Amino acid sequence: MNLKALHKLSYGLYIICSRKGDRLNGQISNTVFQVTSEPPIIAVAINKNNLTHQFITQSKVFTVSILSQDTPLSFIGRFGFKSGRDIDKLEGINYKIGETQAPVVTDHTLAYLEAKVLQRVDVKTHTIFIGELVGAEILKEGESMTYAYYHQVKRGTTPKTAPVYIEEKRR
DSSP states (O other), X not given: OOGGGGGGSOOBOEEEEEEETTEEEEEEESOEEEEEETTEEEEEEEETTSHHXXXXXXXXXXXXXXXXXXXXXXXXXXXXXXXXTTSOTTTTSOEEEOTTSSEEEOTTEEEEEEEXXXXXXXXXXXXXXXXXXXXXXXXXXXXXXXXXXXXXXXXXXXXXXXXXXXXXXXX
């Protein structure tokens, strides 16, 4: 079986944020999708080892910042290759506190979504959080960052905690 066939699925690149008490955190994700339009329901897959997973589990809220194509790799790396256990990922980053009291990253963001968790689905290494939209706004026009663009044009890499990570077999 050639698991690289999964790379042909289309994805975007997003920052998912949540809160736990007064603490705020966020991470990069490529797995966000709309489930229904009426009522508006979205879903996001988060690795169980990520700090953001703990925050969403406790607060039952999350935000999605939809990144623009011109987002710098250093910005993506801050949210994708560093842990909120070691640094404050939002320090020096423009964000606002949304309807859910979770942060919404506004730097390099075309639009954002806010959701309250309705259901969780365990999928081994990840949890799919299904949430009803409670807020959404377009911040600026532009092209959304796709995961293909991130890899092919920006030459970005995939962290081991990503749902699409495939370990290269040594021969």
